[in-house]
Amino acid sequence: MAVLARKPRDLADVKALLYRPEVRQVAYQAALLAALAFAAYWVVNNVAANLRRQNIASGFDFLSRTSGFDVAQTLIEYSNLSTYGRAFLVGLLNTLLVAALGILAATVLGFVIGIARLSSNWLIAKLAAVYVELVRNVPLLLQLFFWYFAVLKNLPNPRQSFALPGGAYFNVRGLYLPAPVFLPGFGLVAAALAVGTLATAALWWWARQRQALTGERIAVLWPALAAVVGLPLVVFLAAGRPLEVDYPVLGGFNFQGGVAVMPELIALLLGLSIYTASFIAEIVRAGILGIPKGQTEAAQALGLSRGLSLRLVVIPQAARIVIPPLTSQYLNLTKNSSLAVAIGYPDFVSVTGTILNQTGQAVEVILMTMGVYLAISLLTSLFMNWFNSHMALVER
Amino acid sequence: MTHFARRAALAAVVLAGLAGLTGAASAQTKTLDTVKQRGQLVCGVNVGLPGFGAADDKGVWSGLDVDYCKAIAAAVLGDAGKVRYVPTTTKERFTALQSGEIDVLNRNTTWTISRDSSLGLSFAGVNYYDGQGFMVKKAAGVKSGKELGGATICVQTGTTTELNLADFFRINNLQYKPLVFEKMDEALRAYQANRCDAFTTDASQLYAVRLLTSNPDEHIVLPDIISKEPLGPAVRQGDSQWFTIVRWVHFALLNAEELNVTQANVDEMLNSTHPDVKRLLGKEGDFGKGLGLDNDWAYRAVKQVGNYGEVFERNVGSGSRLKIDRGLNGLWTKGGLQYAPPIR
Structure with a gap:
């Protein structure tokens, strides 16, 4: 009896629960999530079924098979007897190399141009403005072709190479640099360098603390130089100069020995960093212009020199404006590096292209390629977000 | 509640759309019927390789592979002009064929075991022995x-x-x-x-x-x-009728050369008493029907495109700028490797 009597109230309870906004929100989101998950499952399942039905191989077994092809630039040991998985890694490292070097060069160049555009010197400011407007409005692929086919291709043949100071050569095949050969005992020199660097860092930290406490400024430059350069030099001489240089020598079709830098890498680096620098320059300019003039005036009123007020007052504040858009440029540069395919640099896309064609497993290879770019981008953005929060104004 | 209903309806429509899209792709249709219905052959060719597949400055395609597209169109649709050429790069070509974007791939493509066994393709023959x-x-x-x-x-x-x-x-x-x-x-x-x-x-x-x-x-x-680079036309696996048509168009061009049937004399040859010629040109036997075509299929291919020797000389041989020797691509009767099973 009691149970029967309670039933209508139960229903009303359930109804009331359904009408509660929080519950409905959660329910909608759960439903949407379930629908998405189902759609994803269904697409994957459908693709797999179709591949099977059309008799197209699928799965990731091919990664452990022998690749059978060579790559022109390998940062790790690799030959045509290595696996497809290793080839992936080789391509990935080539992409990371060009992205890291490109980001470094673009940042330095971008900051210089950005500040130059704000210069009180009319000529410098206008030159910087022309650079920005010219470079950022020409498609990147064209700029790559320009550097690769118009500039670097006009370099002389190996036999007529430009000889650079220090035993280096530059020709149409690339830049040939003397390579250091480390002999046993060089570990001591490296250790001395590490010790010197640590000592300098400690000294710098101590000097700062001291200045904060007493206001007394201590010059650290000379002791720092002594620790970073002097100490390793002494150890180097004492250990009997455990370093030799392998110079490039002309032989056969080309130079042998030394370190060869592919012209494709040089062209790609030039193209990517010059292009991205024009965007970074504008971001830097916006950052500096975004700081109210009163800040500079206040710094000068406190007696700070022009350089100090820039370094201690303007730049830390400008950095907060600059970092978020800078992150986008870094991501752009990394993704743009896939244009390497057009000029023969063996980047990730180029190597996976070969893998795709040899294995015919388009779905897997493309998925892996997309996954890797996504991971690189997310990691870059994670780091920059951390850096941004580190630099952000701490509100008290 | 209406709000929820609207959302649910939207979700249902999206899902149904997805189902429709992939469902269509998975349906097994006969390529021959598709081509006939469309009234056009969609042929994957090279983006630009003189002698094999290249478009001139007026957009007119020519080449050995292109002539194979024309021969198939002539046999199937009756008109060598009813071809839409899809230029494909080396990277795209197999996906284009697998996904049904093209009906046949005539793009100096090497026949290998991995392409036969793990790409879902079938090579219909070798129209050029290369290396x-x-x-x-x-x-x-x-x-x-x-x-x-x-x-x-x-x-x-x-x-x-x-x-x-x-x-x-x-x-x-x-x-x-x-x-x-x-x-x-x-x-x-x-x-x-x-x-x-x-x-x-x-x-x-x-x-x-x-x-x-x-x-x-x-x-x-x-x-x-x-x-060894045996190049030839490729089709999707699982459509044996279409595979047979593409393969026998190739054999028909070879047989025509062997029987001295040329583009110029094919009409006279219709009156030939040679049984092999009569079978090739559909005057004897009922071989077209088995392919799903009529009996004039080979006649039309030779009439509109020429026999294998003519196709070769015109595009890559003595009649072209390439001046490539017949070499391995000569008929078996003349020391080459080109050998076609008989039509009978």
């Missing part, structure tokens, strides 16, 4: 591929070429550097700019590519042939 070779600058003084130790070699990506190259240098214990480009144009430009010592691809293409250089006389094709 990989090298082109070098005369000035380099190289006479053989074995002298290429330490050389930098320009390659176009997405071909069996990279694999053969690695094998060749591994077998001969030589060092080399491959420089891989996405497009042939760029690979050739880099080679011409002296970035590479040699350019490698199938020998047939080397002759074509040599003509594309600014001064063909400065370049020579080395005698070394480092691989």
Whole structure:
């Protein structure tokens, strides 16, 4: 009896629960999530079924098979007897190399141009403005072709190479640099360098603390130089100069020995960093212009020199404006590096292209390629977000 | 509640749409019916390889592979002009065929076991027996591929070429550097700019590519042939009727040459008393029906395109700028490898 009597109230309870906004929100989101998950499952399942039905191989077994092809630039040991998985890694490292070097060069160049555009010197400011407007409005692929086919291709043949100071050569095949050969005992020199660097860092930290406490400024430059350069030099001489240089020598079709830098890498680096620098320059300019003039005036009123007020007052504040858009440029540069395919640099896309064609497993290879770019981008953005929060104004 | 209902309806529509999309792709339709219904053959060809598949400045396609597209269209649709050409790169070509974007791939594509067994493709025959070779600058003084130790070699990506190259240098214990480009144009430009010592691809293409250089006389094709490259038309697996049609159009062109049936004399040949000629041209027997076509299929192909020998000479042989010897591509009766099963 009691149970029967309670039933209508139960229903009303359930109804009331359904009408509660929080519950409905959660329910909608759960439903949407379930629908998405189902759609994803269904697409994957459908693709797999179709591949099977059309008799197209699928799965990731091919990664452990022998690749059978060579790559022109390998940062790790690799030959045509290595696996497809290793080839992936080789391509990935080539992409990371060009992205890291490109980001470094673009940042330095971008900051210089950005500040130059704000210069009180009319000529410098206008030159910087022309650079920005010219470079950022020409498609990147064209700029790559320009550097690769118009500039670097006009370099002389190996036999007529430009000889650079220090035993280096530059020709149409690339830049040939003397390579250091480390002999046993060089570990001591490296250790001395590490010790010197640590000592300098400690000294710098101590000097700062001291200045904060007493206001007394201590010059650290000379002791720092002594620790970073002097100490390793002494150890180097004492250990009997455990370093030799392998110079490039002309032989056969080309130079042998030394370190060869592919012209494709040089062209790609030039193209990517010059292009991205024009965007970074504008971001830097916006950052500096975004700081109210009163800040500079206040710094000068406190007696700070022009350089100090820039370094201690303007730049830390400008950095907060600059970092978020800078992150986008870094991501752009990394993704743009896939244009390497057009000029023969063996980047990730180029190597996976070969893998795709040899294995015919388009779905897997493309998925892996997309996954890797996504991971690189997310990691870059994670780091920059951390850096941004580190630099952000701490509100008290 | 209406709010929820609207959302649910939206979700249902999206899901149904997805289902429809992929469902259509998975439905097994007969290529012959699709082609007839469309009234046009969609043929995957090279983006631009003189002699095999290339469009001129007016957008008119020509080449050995292109003539195979025309012959199939003539046999199936009755008109060699009813072809839509889809230029494909080495990387795209198999996906284009697998996904149904093209009906047949006539794009100097090498027949290998992996392509037969794991790409879901079937090769209908060999319309050109090729092999990989090298082109070098005369000035380099190289006479053989074995002298290429330490050389930098320009390659176009997405071909069996990279694999053969690695094998060749591994077998001969030589060092080399491959420089891989996405497009042939760029690979050739880099080679011409002296970035590479040699350019490698199938020998047939080397002759074509040599003509594309600014001064063909400065370049020579080395005698070394480092691989077997049987090139031929490919179709999707699982449609044996379409496969049979493509294969027998090829055989019909070969048989026509063997029987001396040419584009010019095919109409006279209709009155021939030779039983093989009568069977080829549909005057005897009922062979077209088995293919799902009429009995004039081979007549139309020869009438509109010519026999294999004519197609060869016109596009890559003596009638072309390439001037490639028949060599392995001669008929079996003349010391070549081209041999077609009989029509009977």
